[in-house]
Structures are given as C-alpha cells and as structure tokens.
Amino acid sequence: MTGSPQTTLVLGGTGRTGSLLARTLAERGLGVRTAARHGAGVRFDWDDPATHPDALNGVDRLYLVTPVLRVAYADQVAAFLDLAEAAGVRHVTYLSTYGADQAPPEVDIKAVEADLTGRTALTHCLVRPAWVMQNFTDTHLPIVDGAITVPTGGGTETFVDAADIAAVAAETLLAPEAHAGARYAPTGPQALTVGQVADTIAAVTGRPVTHHDPDSDTWIAGALAAGLIPADYAVMLRWLTGALAAGNGSTPNDDVEKVTGQPPTAFRDFARRNARAWTSQAAR
Template sequence: MAGADGGHLLARGGAGVSPRPRVLVTGASGNVGAPLVEHLLKGGAQVRVASRGEGARVPEGATAVRFDFEDPSTHAPALEGVEKVFLLRPPALSDVKRHLLPVVRAVKEAGVRHVVFLSLLGVEKNQAVPHAKVERFILEAGVPHTFLRPSFFMQNLSTTHRDDIREHGELFMPVGSGKTGFIDTRDIAAVGARTLLEDGHEGKAYDLTGAEALSYAEVARLFTEVLGRPIRYNEPGALRFAARWYRRDVPLAYIAVMTGIYTVCRLGLAGTVTRDTETLLGRAPISMRQFIQDHKACWM
C-alpha cells in the first residue's frame, strides 16, 4: 500500500530528529502500539516495551521491561534512563486517578523529557471522559507533552465488530445516519513515531482523522464491494444494541461505554475531518476501502 508503511517517516523536513532516543512504549501489543514500536525501531530509537509479566515476546531490537499500571513499584525501574514515553490508558482501567496519576508522577520524577499521550478526539469539549483527566494530570505535572487525539479506529471493525460482519453480514451499531471520520491505527502509530523521533512537537495537540467522514451505510457498501458479498448496515436502537452485547456476557460498564460512544456518532458529533494526519505524514491517510482490502481475510 502506497505510503501506509510510513517508510518515509523521517524524510520530511522541519523539526530535528533526536539521535537514538530511549523510549518506553505502553500498550505495545495493541493496534497502535505494535506498529509504533516497528516505526521507532526503524527510526533508530532504543525501545523499551512495557509488559505486565515476565518473558514477554518483543520485536527484535526492543527490550521488555516489567511495568504494571496497577503496581506503582514497577514504574520507577521501567522509567530509569528513559527520555520519552508513549502513554496509552488501558481501557479496563477507568479509575484514572488511582492508576494513571501515579504513572504521570513517576514520569515527572524520572526526568522524562517528553510524553506522548494517546487521547481522544473532542476531549477538550468533554471533561467527563478519562482521557481528559489524564491530559489534565500531564499538564499539571508540567511534563513536556504531545496529545494525539484520534477519531474512531477503523480497527474496531476488525476486532470488536468482526464477528457481526463475518458471521451475520452486518454492521450492528446504534449510530443512525451519523458520519464518522474513521482513522486507521497504522496512521496513528506513524504520527506517534514522528512526534517521538522528532523535536518540536512538545506542547502540541493533534486531532487525527481520516480524509473523509462516512456513514455506516457507506461503510457497509464498501465492505460489500471489497468482500464480494452483501454486508448491510443494521440500524438498531440503543436498547437492542445493548441487549445483543449483554447476551454475549459483556460487562454492563463496557456496554454503556460503547453505547455512549455510538450516541455521540448518532448525534453527528463524530464526523469531524482534519488535515493533521496528512500534514504530519506528508501523504493522504489510509482510506476505509484500503483498510478493508488489507484486512479482508479476517471477515471471510
């Protein structure tokens, strides 16, 4: 895919590139963290992968260190000598004051000179979400920072909603006709690597979206065209949506979060499209059609 591997990540002029920065990456096995680690290694960074347990498998060239958000005793040893941190809030940890504030304090005490936090698009208008509280912790600590504020992940369709698409041939979300500026997590990773490998991104907040806002009916049509079989957009109400996930033994708190997120979309608040991704990467963001093509096997 042209441009999607971020191979020219450092070719763009402008900000200087830090020589072999020591970077701690949290969430390194996820949809953002895994490609981020690859980009950092290609860019010459010395990468530490945060891991809750011993014996974690890491890419060649990276080092695993024990780091547990719920165990503050692991924070200082993992951060020793680290210059930069990629911070991702584990979705299961909703008590951010208990589990994220100690991490931010440890980052400050370790003398880390730049933290890149994976936040949320529109967070500055919604102070109730956990991401807003973490941003505030970072600002109050005075740690040089960059906030990445992405829109909805395309990869939600290949993970959370994969089975509905593969087994039922449908997109099943209570979003009505609302549009979403979906972004591929590979683009988020490429942006994250740039902000960690270059100087000059401190104090910035980047709103990251794809190049277009799509309704779920439009996404269903793209799936139909690429997969070669009918994929329909089933427009359930919030209660019907919640009931299906409840029958799957999904915790009510998680169902409430999903329902709330899709309500934002239904209200037309997720359709923002910005140029930040394109500007930072020097290319167009990965399109929804390309994303579906690249992950085609997971829905077949």
Template sequence: MTVTGTTLVIGATGTTGSRVAARLTAAGHRVRAAGRRAAPVPGAEPVRFDWYEPATHLDALDGVDRVYLIPPLGDSDPAAVMLPFLRRARIAGVRRAVLLSSSAIPEGGPAVGRVHQALPGLFEQWAVLRPSWFMQNFTGTHAHALSIREEGVIWTATGSGRVGFVDAEDIAAVAVHALTDDHAPGTDLVLTGPEALSHDDIATVITEVTGRPVIHRRLSPERMRDRLAAHVPPEFAAMLAGMDRAIAEGAEDRTTDVVQRLTGRPPRGFRAVAEREMTRSG
C-alpha cells in the same frame, strides 16, 4: 532531531502500540516494549508492565526519557492509575509524554480526558493524540470485526451519523512524530481519515472488497449499552453507548489535516485499508 534516549511504549502489542514500537525501532531509536506479558517486538527491549501493578512501573521507567501512553482498556476512570504513574515517571526522568486519547473525549472530559488535562502540569514536552474511531475496528479483533466475520453485521447506535475513521498506521506515524520531533510537543491533535463515513458506508465497502454481504443494524443507545455490557463493565458500556449517540447527533462528522501536515502524506481511506487487511473471497 536526533533522539538518544529510550522510549517506553506501553501497550506495545496493541493496535497502535505495536505500530509505534515497530516504526521507532526501524528508525534506529531505542525502545522498551511494555505489556502485561513482556512484549516481543523485534529490535526492542521487552519489559513487563501492568497499570494495576505499581511494582512493574519502576523497572519499565528505568533509563526512559519519553513514553507513549495507552490507557488501560475498559477502565472508565483511567486517571486513578495513570496519574500516579505519570508523577513517578517525571521523577524518574521522563521528559516527554505522548498520550493516546480519543476525538470523542476533550481535555478535562470523562475517562482519559482527566489525564489529558493533567499532562501540561507534569511535562514540559507533551502531546495528546485524539484519533477518530479506528478503521482497524472492522478488520482486527474488535467486537465490530468479530460480528462482521461471524454474523455479517455491524451493530451500533450511530444511526446515519458519519465518522472520520482513521487508519492505525496513520496514528502511529503521527505518534512517532510527536515522540521524536522538536515541534510536536504541547499539542492537542485530532486525527481523522480523508472522509467521513457512516456505518452503512462501511458495510458497503466491506461487502464490495470481501465479496461477503455485510449490513449495519441500528440499535437504540439503551439496547447498544445492554449488548456491550455482556462484554465490558457496565460503566464502560454506558460510556461507549453514549459515544454512539453522539455520533448519531453529528459529533464525529469531520475531517482534519493533521496526518497530512505532520507526516507529509495524505491519510489512507477506508477502502484502501480494507483491501490491505481483509481477504477477498469468491
């Protein structure tokens, strides 16, 4: 398919948004890179965008016909700001919306699940990406990555539960497919890596790749909630701790073929991502 319009990438400096914007511009697509500060992405037009400042929305939407949606971080009710924006986007001429959600949140579920539920009524062309937990949570700026570097510890309430962790590069590749391909819209896509791993497994791989000892400390959901509440709003902390409990109960112990099916190559495993993104020390 030849895409002639402009794609608005919200969160264009974030973990998936930066990768989506880079892939689109590299393929010759017109991109408007949106962020709270105008996002500097090579080859893209920067524009300031803040979910909580509706005055920034119209400029961001000018001339746009498709949009990659990253929900506002740390908001337990993102639909309150996202749905008015999406209604405005439809009026402004947006034809296709691709939403980043989570494998832990079904259509109609809490938080971004309400936005997922509303998309088919707003756009004829839509897709919802529901990736499992990001591998980059252990290599980037996430709390897990920080505690690994500072303490050599991963703190969770997941117990021995396993997760089909997925590489953000694979999420971005699927997102670009959903934004540009004729056959992707109208789909709910659960994305995983090639295997389900426990946080004990993750700690072992990081130890082997970096040469620095890393362990997984198991907390109760209540203690995990309290730990998170020091950094995020209480409602969001409770939701995240609840997701850890669900992992402990087996909710994320699965893999899918979505990355392979839509990109034509297998998803990357965690060891390969750790070797790519974490520096080995002696």
C-alpha cells in the same frame, strides 16, 4: 532533549498503535522499550505498581496508553506520571480520544489531559484519533451473520487507520520539541456511515454485508449481559455512539498529512489490504 538516552517507553506495546509505533521508532534509530501485560519487552500492569519502575528505567519519553475498558483511572495515571518524572522522562505523547474535551465527567480522559498539560517538568502532545478502522477487522465491531451491529443513528465518522495514528505519534516522539503542546486529531480522508463501511467491505470481499443500527440502550444492555464490558464502561459507549447519532462524529482534517507528510489512508484502500480478515471470519 540533548544528552538524554533517547529511549521511548511504549505502553500498550503489543496493541494496535503501540506495536506499529515501536517498529517505526526502531527503524528510525530511536531506542524503544515495549510494555504490556504479556508479550512485550517488559511486563507492565496498571494494577501492579511493582512493574512500573523497571519499565521506566533509562527512558526519556513515553507513549501513554491508559487502562482499557475502564473509565476511572486518573489517580493511577497521575501516580505513574509522578514516577516517570522522577525517573527522567521529559516528554509524553498521550493517546487520547477524539472530542476528549466533550467526554462525560465520569470518564477520566479529560482529567488525564489536564494533569499532563499542567506538568511543567514534561513536554506533552495529545493525539486524539477518530474511530479506528481496525475496529472492523477485530472483535470490536465484527461481522456477525452478515451484519455489523452498532448504534450510530446514521451518523458519520472519519475512520482512521491505526498505522496513521502510529505515524503521527512517531513524529511527536522523534522530535518532541517540535510538537510540544500540540493537539492532533488523526482522521481518515472521508466521513462515512457504518452502512457505507459495510458496502465497501461487501465490495472487496464479494459477500453481502449490512449495517444493523439498533437502539443504543438495547445494544449496550446486550454487551453488558454478554459480559463484554464492565458495567461502568456503558457511559463510554453511550458517549461514543451518541456523538455519531447527534452528528458530532469526527470530520476530516489534514493532521495526518501535516505531521507525517503523507495523506491518510482511505477506508477502501484499508479494506482491500485487509479483505482476508473478513473472509476468514466468514469461513469460521
């Protein structure tokens, strides 16, 4: 990419990985433009194509985060990538999902990956992380009445820190040629049940925490009834939780250390650093 402006557009620039990624890239001397609907360097809305050209102006690499809480978005992303190519973007790092090749056909994860990998004018890297540790500190999987409620069938997952995902993505954007065509699956160092996660949180907070493992259909129906997810997103939740129950959750690998030179964060260390998030929840 010699001669390029060396500026990265970070979609989801106020999000869990995007905000960390933007800071890392800036600290290491790469130009960065964050984009989101609110609070970023430039306004970006997937449903408002008028916001897309300004976001892409003068950038040569892109951190692609697709629309959230949706399953059908491949056409929108394809149109945006067409625009990105025309604007001079030459590398895309896509924040995908662990096991994306096993996603249900109703979910456009595989379609976006196929579109991206088929574009000859762009180099690309796919980042397919495991479940993010921050799910337990925000509204995704909160502790309510002393319990984390999510169906897993007792399966395990190698929960990964968003900071480790951002660190991997940063390397791919700082040196696109070195990571062109790569597929990384950032994981934590241990496969844990949610019950073990609950035990760890209990240990660092000094408060009892358990895992309530309900029937998947009942849990999804409750989320729909509460208006927490749109109706078509149920297929995504059923796939993600079903993979754990079937024993197909993520397994530890060395991708984080291989790419960044640093070992991935253990959940216990993450929990110690974030204990206040859970004690604050309990105080409310």
